[in-house]
Amino acid sequence: MADRATFLHITDPHVSAAGETFRRDDRKVDIPDIPTGTREDVLRLLFQRLAERLTAEERLLDGVLFSGDAQSRGAAGGHELVYQLVTDHLGVAAEKIVAVPGNHDVPQDAAPGSPLRYESFSRVWRGHSCVVPWLDGIDTSPASALDRHRLVAADRSWAVYPVNTSNWSHVTSNLPEPLRSFWDGIPDTIAADDTAVAAKLRSQLQALARYDMARVSDQQLEALRMIVASTPQPDRGRQLKIAVMHHHLRSPSLREELKPFADISNLEQVRAWLSGSGVGVVVHGHKHEPATYFDHIYTNDADDMHRVLVISGATFGVGQETDAVRLISLDGLPHTPEVKIEPIPLPRSGTEDLRPSPILRRLWTTGVRPAETVVVSPDAPVTVEGSNLDEVYARALAVARTDARRGILIVHLDLPDDDGRTLPLPTAYAVPDNLQGDERQTWLRELVEWWQLDRSQLEPRIPYLHGARLRRYGGKIDQIARIIALLRVKPSTRAVAVLVDPFRDFAPDGAGEEFASFCLVEFRRRDADASRIVVDAIAFYRAQEFERWWPINIAELRFLQREICEELGYRPGRITTIAADARTISRSPTQVAMPIIDRWLDQAPERLHLLADAVVHRRIKGEAQASAIREWRRSLTELRTATQGFNADGIPVAIEGLLTLAAYIEATSTSEDDELLTFARNLSDLARVNETFEQTTLSRASFSRWSPMAQSLVGTLERLTDGRLAAPTTSGVPDEKQSSG
Template structure:
């Protein structure tokens, strides 16, 4: 189940001391009893309304992010006001609040890294237990005493937030050169002798000329941050989404030009290198009073070595600009398909309903060579998903097949590590029948894959497109896998191709009534891998591919074939690429990726039909093999029942031959006086006949509607009779003892 987290982002409140005016209306005359509103009053109303909205929507905050400038021009008081409003209205614990100082939050002309510089900030945020940046001069170096004071981590570790201080050199007085430094303080009195007022004004102006509002992240802090990030616990599965919070911008979020020295972070490339090296995926900042959500691309080495980071610039509320006072930031789809939704929260007006603006959504994972998030892609252009984590790639391919690539071309490139074992890959989130666990999942998968790779099947008259038969007995005589092995043994040939479509057998002149597999073609490529080893890659083409149920089975099949080829050649399985010309997601039940269990028994385990018939006839289960057959029979009935629950335009496989064979075995062993067993055998035959009638129908919704209730009734009777003759408790007890 994807994880979700919601944060409130506040920035540049600029409330300073209480009473900062905020005139929202066109006041041409002063009217008694109508005082001018203040910034803190507007912010207080916003927080009260936001708390109501969160309660009404059933949402909770996982954290509050304050990206600086509670004060204005260093005047004290803003920190206390903002912190109190957050605590009073949102009820969030201090250790879930992330706060960084802004350039207005430090006293002007205070020394960088001094106690005075962070006195107000530390007294409110740090002393209360909030998550704050590592601060120059206040925190230990080089040892990081308490990393948890400088990061907020999800309980499942799927995300982590790291605050960064960019204001250590904000509003500092530059070091003047000699002899100017010696005479600096005497200049005002020398220029305005005897005029105290003018001299004071000159002194202030001169001080302003010598003061620089510099944004910079110290080298000590960057190294401390690297250590903090590196020591952060990782999630059990998937990647951790890492978020950095800072006051200043990485680049201007708008076209507005700011003319001043040090308008940007002075060591910006160093900061960007940290973001890239630490795997930061999102940067949240304020300072510019401009809302923006854009991707920044950080390169190292050549242009193929690129790290993409989503930058969220926060606005504030000003007269005439009230639509984005604060914002809710929701992380969704964690850990494999992370998305960020930004909801701007406008400043409310008393008595009026809150306006909800359209949220901005940004996908954090790249899905194609030209990401659809940032580049206009031609409609129908192929989309590429790639990676080395099966769970991650499956989640992303599934998400893309439902959106960008729906009924379009989807290429999935999977670079699976070779575990050198005999297990077949299956995503953790893949729902196997009956919630099988552990080794049972692998057994189910292997039996399924091995059935699809049989070179002969008793069910071939019904399933003429069985993959193994086409690969190993094409046209009744060509073993294409043996041919591929011979080719790759000789050299890295590009002719190691196998086809599963036979035009003579599968095609009709008009195309009507054709039925052949979606799996059309596969090429195996030999390449030199690491450590002098040779790998075999698989590239498979599908005319249509269902990603919810079928794609994982196709991947397991391709790995099965890779291992078969590599075992003969002494090579190792390599990459797997699937190309689907028509990507679909039809959320199918597990029964729809293969013939039902009871039919597959005819090919893979006919003895189970004998064991099952004997158990039903004698109302007893003896031994592990018979107990397994009974469990699989119950699972097969559950599959049959699931198949009747929803219409599928592609059709569904239904049990026929296995049911008829089981009925025949029961009839042969049933005692004449066992009426119940006779009814069971008759229901098996009846279900096989109605299934066969349905399979030979048009498979339309109308034919499904005629078949479904009859089949459901017969399955329900079979389940009831099975439970009556073989109680589950007894079967489970035998399973436990064996």
């Protein structure tokens, strides 16, 4: 799925075929052969320069958003000119252009919903198969030609919906009787002998009865509801919905406009549609004022708030040249969408283009409701919450890199009720060898189950194994059993388990201490509804790495929730993690657990026997042995990855599993097989090199000494493995390379 999209926003160019004067410079005298500039001329130059910029930056437009007023006071040719500029210079296909009419694009006094009202607009934009709004009087039913009224990304990550707000622009009101009967005769009655005065009076009276009204009809709103509801959705994540209209939702500046119907007459109904349809961005023009702000739309329930980013586009005029059109980029789709708005100023011939600073706005919140007008300090705790694991992971990762970096990050995750057979893992989480499907889940489950073992052969080396701390605290207390007993009786707040033992873990001077980042967890029994009891998990981490470790911690907590709930007949509820020091360090998957080859000592020692047997006898018999070989190759890849970059937090390296494998090979080898003895010797040498490195003070210097030695030994083991397991098997099972491919 693409994580970026770029649009060009054009609004209110006010051009015509006859040309519109643009007095850009201070002309105090009229000198021959120095032509007066036009709006059309500067707009052409802008599009030429913009095309050059996009080419130089290797950027492609995903669409063009035209929010109306191509014409200047209704003069002909504006629509044709804007369309030609877009297609000639930018090469954007017509079906990727979204266009809506503005109040200057409809004839004065044309009846609402009449073909005359949209004749010029439809001839150009609709005639070239651009994306246009549902038009009253032109489109006959709410469900007509749905695809004509929306632009959807190829991967469906975003969708654009045009909205017509100009159906009642420049309409003549229905005068009440008896005024209506005398209205047309007033000019001739007052100025019977002066036709010029009568004509002027007629024009003035007509203007008094005319209103430039912004409104969205009930029929169009219903059509829009159906268009949005029928839009294909992305395979994962939320679709970002964008509405394009001419008129504003709220005044984008402090400048006052004194006129009837200055705002959309049924504004709250339009805002309700925006909220109900989940529109995240509104792009408009009309006011000629550049602005970017959030509009918060509330329903009758004060806690139900929908936030919309409103982008008010400017235009260009004398003294207003820095924001003629705009590039609008969407980044971080689908889970962490952010908008970047780049104003494009009018260029001057022969000069370099100006680059005003872009405007950045995040479209998602970190969990604090904007309705809460609480002033917080910049380093206050940040909260992320949600029910979609992929979305919450992406957002927690984003704020751990920015807002909450090395600060407090609280994450609330409401996972959906599931069948209990799988553990949660974000789709974007990189597992070794890009495992898929059942193998991905097997990798996760074995990893989580190892961390939750109550005892391990590696415990002397890894004294902070989570399961040992939870189930044999102080060597004897099963804290999980205690929690189950407490919650069986009542919703106790004492259902707490600790993983830090001051007597065991703390040193007098604080030096050389080793204990888990996972410090404490509380399980909370809660009545979710009248018939369902859930158990929430609230876990505290003194430091937490979010790219690699947080998802594993979530899977661990879900594992524990299920264990408790299965005993009590309850359901797993919310998971909350509190990190006192949030970090993101792009690590390999090796750094969320002991290496596979070491974990086998606890979880699957028979795989070491199968591996040794395959290496000694140069054959692979059956799927269990083929699987052991695949995991061994993966272990070597993990070891190589660990040697390729220094990490200040340390890296787990294989030791015990390598020594055990070497012992098995030596016990079954013959003295005549020099290659096999070399294999065993390299395993032992790598284990000793790793052990020496792990026992030294972690520094770049020690890493630099260890890395080349370890890489060389890993490389030798990879070559020996290939050499001894490359021959076809005699058992009818393909060799390891074939079976893993």
